[in-house]
Amino acid sequence: MTKAARFWDRHADVYLKKPIKDQASYDQGLDRTRKYLSEGDHVLEIGCGTGTTALLLAPSVRQITATDISSRMVEIGIEKASAEGADNVHFERTTLFDADLDRGPFDVITAFNSLHVIGDIPGGLIEIRERLKPGGFFISKTPCVGEMNRLVPIGISVMKLLGLAPPLDYLKATEIEDHITSADFAILETAFCPHPVRFIVAQKAP
Numbered sequence: 001m002t003k004a005a006r007f008w009d010r011h012a013d014v015y016l017k018k019p020i021k022d023q024a025s026y027d028q029g030l031d032r033t034r035k036y037l038s039e040g041d042h043v044l045e046i047g048c049g050t051g052t053t054a055l056l057l058a059p060s061v062r063q064i065t066a067t068d069i070s071s072r073m074v075e076i077g078i079e080k081a082s083a084e085g086a087d088n089v090h091f092e093r094t095t096l097f098d099a100d101l102d103r104g105p106f107d108v109i110t111a112f113n114s115l116h117v118i119g120d121i122p123g124g125l126i127e128i129r130e131r132l133k134p135g136g137f138f139i140s141k142t143p144c145v146g147e148m149n150r151l152v153p154i155g156i157s158v159m160k161l162l163g164l165a166p167p168l169d170y171l172k173a174t175e176i177e178d179h180i181t182s183a184d185f186a187i188l189e190t191a192f193c194p195h196p197v198r199f200i201v202a203q204k205a206p
Contacts, residue, residue, distance in 0.1 A: 047114025051077030
């Protein structure tokens with residue numbers, strides 16, 4: 001088990017009870033995402049956490065494969081899906097870099113609050129592109145720690161030493177966009193949702 005997996009396993013139940021800080025911005029991100037979804041779509045979510053977003057988007061698509069590095073996160077997601085009767089969401093403990101991860105191809109791949117913690121963004125984006133259908137959409141929302149007050153990264157570094165924060169990259173919005181375009185995606189839409197969380201919709205070449 002990796003250090004990141006252990007961290008999220010330990011914090012999954014706390015994460016479950018943690019309220020959404022900005023409900024309006026969260027809902028706005030969902031609405032923006034739904035514009036790119038169709039009822040026949042097969043969707044892959046990278047870093048699904050406890051499954052809240054996957055379950056909210058499930059009525060808009062045919063099927064969602066919701067993945068996370070944390071076994072406990074996945075357990076919670078399965079429990080929530082069962083309670084809600086959501087039979088078109090499949091939860092799986094895996095990562096982008098696991099050989100057994102479904103290669104699709106998918107119509108849409110999402111990564112909400114997960115790109116900055118995957119450890120290898122260029123490699124991860126290649127894996128994402130290869131699992132998308134031609135013309136498919138990659139939709140992400142990423143906290144840009146590099147755009148926060150300069151004291152924030154220092155505080156996060158201390159928290160990481162204490163085991164209170166996971167390994168993560170301190171990115172700026174332009175850096176995320178450069179990574180995405182370097183992976184041969186065309187960026188269709190960007191917005192702060194809110195600042196410094198960058199919402200991006202990108203498309204694989206048809």
